[in-house]
Amino acid sequence: DAKTTQPNSMESNEEEPVHLPCNHSTISGTDYIHWYRQLPSQGPEYVIHGLTSNVNNRMASLAIAEDRKSSTLILHRATLRDAAVYYCILRDMNAGNMLTFGGGTRLMVKP
Amino acid sequence: KAGVTQTPRYLIKTRGQQVTLSCSPISGHRSVSWYQQTPGQGLQFLFEYFSETQRNKGNFPGRFSGRQFSNSRSEMNVSTLELGDSALYLCASSKRESTNSPLHFGNGTRLTVT
Numbered sequence: 001d002a003k004t005t006q007p008n009s010m011e012s013n014e015e016e017p018v019h020l021p022c023n024h025s026t027i028s029g030t031d032y033i034h035w036y037r038q039l040p041s042q043g044p045e046y047v048i049h050g051l052t053s054n055v056n057n058r059m060a061s062l063a064i065a066e067d068r069k070s071s072t073l074i075l076h077r078a079t080l081r082d083a084a085v086y087y088c089i090l091r092d093m094n095a096g097n098m099l100t101f102g103g104g105t106r107l108m109v110k111p
Numbered sequence: 112k113a114g115v116t117q118t119p120r121y122l123i124k125t126r127g128q129q130v131t132l133s134c135s136p137i138s139g140h141r142s143v144s145w146y147q148q149t150p151g152q153g154l155q156f157l158f159e160y161f162s163e164t165q166r167n168k169g170n171f172p173g174r175f176s177g178r179q180f181s182n183s184r185s186e187m188n189v190s191t192l193e194l195g196d197s198a199l200y201l202c203a204s205s206k207r208e209s210t211n212s213p214l215h216f217g218n219g220t221r222l223t224v225t
Contacts, residue, residue, distance in 0.1 A: 044216045
């Protein structure tokens with residue numbers, strides 16, 4: 001499985017934008033880039049996914065490098081409720097629902 | 112729309128016993144997958160079921176098994192429990208009409224083996 005590399009932790013101030021990086025240098029052509037987050041005492045929650053083009057939804061934006069070897073999840077205005085572990089996952093379109101989670105990035109949001 | 116429901120929320124068992132965990136997917140979702148989360152190993156895939164058939168299996172011993180019923184509800188069973196099986200067990204459902212349907216996770220069953 002192609003692997004992802006994320007910083008262990010990041011800090012942000014409330015109401016400021018947050019850029020969460022992810023490196024995936026061995027990404028293959030059939031891999032989609034997915035982001036999930038896990039709030040304390042909850043199961044993971046889907047955030048966003050993309051293949052080649054940048055994507056936006058109500059929760060976040062996903063910026064994908066032209067060579068697809070890295071991506072960045074952008075939270076436009078962090079709130080205290082965004083404090084969570086964020087997982088960047090490569091999902092092979094041929095692998096069904098078998099996701100390989102790495103360690104993720106623990107985001108701390110300061111008031 | 113109700114989310115993924117897992118029961119029970121907490122469970123305490125003794126080494127050597129067996130346990131059955133239950134998962135009710137979101138209505139209309141036909142795929143159910145199971146994950147184990149521990150502090151040391153993180154989130155690891157156990158298995159996936161679709162239309163009552165196991166489609167994928169992770170690298171876990173045969174003590175871990177599962178099944179899916181015709182109403183898409185799923186159960187997983189762990190026999191001969193070991194201390195290392197203490198973990199949060201998460202169930203996720205998806206439509207699986209597209210290989211990129213997002214997974215919707217429940218809040219898990221926390222199993223403690225003593």
